[in-house]
Amino acid sequence: MHFDIKSGEQQTQLTKAILLYETRRDDYSSQTAYASLHDVMNTGTKANPNVQIMAGTPITQEALLALMGSLGERYILNTELLPESVLSFSPLHLVWWMPACKKRVFFDNKELGKRSAIVPHPALLFVVVGREWLIFAMKGNNRPTKNTPLFHAPYFNVYDNGNICAGTAEIPDRLSTSAIPTWENAFFESAFTHVNGEIRKVSHPKGEYAFWKEMLDNKYEKFPVKFLVDSNQTLHSVMRSLQNQIGRQ
Amino acid sequence: MHNIQAELNAVMTTFQLPQLHPDIPITPTISAHECDDSSLAANLLKARVIDPNDIPETAESPIDILRYGLQAWFNRRSEGLEILNFEMALLDHQSMQNLASTFNDSDRKFDEPYTLVIYGCSEDTYVLEARSTEMEIAFPGLFAVALGAIQKASSRTINIRTPHEVFAQFACWHWDGDENPSESDARELLLERFGETDEIENYMPKTITPIFGGSLCIHYFSNEEKRKLQTIAGLKKFVQQFPDDPEAKVALQTITLLRAIAKADKANAQLPDMHDIYADSIIRGCNLVFRPDVRVWQTIDSVIEDAYNAGDATEILGLQSLPKGVDELRRYFSKLDLAFTVVRHMDKLISMISTKYTS
Numbered sequence: 074m075h076f077d078i079k080s081g082e083q084q085t086q087l088t089k090a091i092l093l094y095e096t097r098r099d100d101y102s103s104q105t106a107y108a109s110l111h112d113v114m115n116t117g118t119k120a121n122p123n124v125q126i127m128a129g130t131p132i133t134q135e136a137l138l139a140l141m142g143s144l145g146e147r148y149i150l151n152t153e154l155l156p157e158s159v160l161s162f163s164p165l166h167l168v169w170w171m172p173a174c175k176k177r178v179f180f181d182n183k184e185l186g187k188r189s190a191i192v193p194h195p196a197l198l199f200v201v202v203g204r205e206w207l208i209f210a211m212k213g214n215n216r217p218t219k220n221t222p223l224f225h226a227p228y229f230n231v232y233d234n235g236n237i238c239a240g241t242a243e244i245p246d247r248l249s250t251s252a253i254p255t256w257e258n259a260f261f262e263s264a265f266t267h268v269n270g271e272i273r274k275v276s277h278p279k280g281e282y283a284f285w286k287e288m289l290d291n292k293y294e295k296f297p298v299k300f301l302v303d304s305n306q307t308l309h310s311v312m313r314s315l316q317n318q319i320g321r322q
Numbered sequence: 323m324h325n326i327q328a329e330l331n332a333v334m335t336t337f338q339l340p341q342l343h344p345d346i347p348i349t350p351t352i353s354a355h356e357c358d359d360s361s362l363a364a365n366l367l368k369a370r371v372i373d374p375n376d377i378p379e380t381a382e383s384p385i386d387i388l389r390y391g392l393q394a395w396f397n398r399r400s401e402g403l404e405i406l407n408f409e410m411a412l413l414d415h416q417s418m419q420n421l422a423s424t425f426n427d428s429d430r431k432f433d434e435p436y437t438l439v440i441y442g443c444s445e446d447t448y449v450l451e452a453r454s455t456e457m458e459i460a461f462p463g464l465f466a467v468a469l470g471a472i473q474k475a476s477s478r479t480i481n482i483r484t485p486h487e488v489f490a491q492f493a494c495w496h497w498d499g500d501e502n503p504s505e506s507d508a509r510e511l512l513l514e515r516f517g518e519t520d521e522i523e524n525y526m527p528k529t530i531t532p533i534f535g536g537s538l539c540i541h542y543f544s545n546e547e548k549r550k551l552q553t554i555a556g557l558k559k560f561v562q563q564f565p566d567d568p569e570a571k572v573a574l575q576t577i578t579l580l581r582a583i584a585k586a587d588k589a590n591a592q593l594p595d596m597h598d599i600y601a602d603s604i605i606r607g608c609n610l611v612f613r614p615d616v617r618v619w620q621t622i623d624s625v626i627e628d629a630y631n632a633g634d635a636t637e638i639l640g641l642q643s644l645p646k647g648v649d650e651l652r653r654y655f656s657k658l659d660l661a662f663t664v665v666r667h668m669d670k671l672i673s674m675i676s677t678k679y680t681s
Contacts, residue, residue: 074396074397074400074403074408074409074410075409075410075443076389076392076393076396076397076409076410076411076412077409077410077411077412078385078388078389078392078411078412078413078414079411079412079413079414079417079439080385080414080416080417081413081414081415081416081417081418081419081420082351082352082414082416083351083352084349084351085349085350085351085352086348086349087346087347087348087349087350113342113348115348122348123341124341124342124346124348125341125342126342183519183521184516184517184519184521203633204633205631205633232628232631232632234632236631236632238627238631268515269624270495271494271495271498271499273514273515279517279518280513280514280515280516280517281515281517282516282517282519283517283518286517
């Protein structure tokens, strides 16, 4: 049996220095007027070190961003314009809604076989946070507000808590509002293969497979929202758990 | 402002800034102030947990003493394990904080300097059906009692995946959590789920129950005959009645395991567990399945996938803060020793009642 000792120790190296230059306002106070960024290097040898602050450069916006980038998240500055569909966005999460529409879906399982059709969908809410990707359905077709009730998304490959089983779907590797179409395509262009979890995601009397057979046979012009199953969540409750989750990261 | 900038830009191209003051650290090590490797190493030596003979002359630091000394301690107690796969690690305070931050909603605080952690690694699968048939023919009930003892041992030491655990998950997903539904109730639930399709027959109790071991692995406490066997006296009687039978060796090993469990229980000894940690150990000491079947693999895969999707998946099987004082350390490792005795006997019994699955 292997035994290991894991230490949280981190070996660090002094590599840069920031020098601040101040102007004197009066006898009691001063004001930073200039800052410069310098490399720190050993200009001597290993045996006889001569560590010096080297010639520097004025601190520019680029230099500050580079410094912050090495200390924190890559996406501190975001200059994207937010589309109407985005409900909430930070470097760590993205929440948006998709109005009711018709889109092609693909199925590949024993019960329904390999089938594809353009079918109506209810308005949907997508949440991406960390490695999690969730989906909910809504009965109305307006931009949701905090009290909008959320329903289980009526699809296969979706867990009881709304988590999407991504399988082999190609999903964007970073959070960005411009990637929303890629997320949506990744969901609808992947084949639905199996039901997930304990909760039935539609209340159709003959079950989920029978419901999707009717959908694929184009029985409904609009998505039959009467079959949606209440998730007992609202946009507000989802955002609150999102806040808790991000707070832990 | 622009004048100052211009002046300084000019200065910086012609002057070298001075050498750093020697007190400024150039390569500092950031470490948790809570940890004192020398005290822990010294206390483990005083408690006779670490044997000085196990420390080679090349050891240079307290960490080296801990590494060599504890590796030797664990090696002695895990020697000969054939079935169970796991690793042990000692995490310092910072390393434990990094690990704890990956757990969701944990109620456990890890304020002590050191934590002992068990990691799961590359679990193998073992099949029970063939040996269970032989054992049940020889001594009805022996297999169920042996499996019961293994489950008891596992809950105190190294977590393994059992047929009943996987079956319970299957029942949860397909039969509304009812582990013993009537055929008609199950059919109704499956109809709601799958609609009218032949696929339902593959998930009916009469098909599923034998795959997961039926009365041997799932309902083993319900049989009166088997309950009688659960005492050591009952098993000893069996061994005395049929001393030459190869199954008697299984019965003897079961007795040995039950005795080791009783001794560990009396001392309140067990290996570090996942108590209050809301995370799913996805790699266990091993998988025990009754019959290799696609529905068993499907259920196990879904459980693991669920854990990943919920962000609860972990390779950790247990963790426990290490005490500090000499006496506390002596008592702690003496309890670990008892728990490892249970592990060794459990490992041996599993090897006697199962065969390794190869796809």
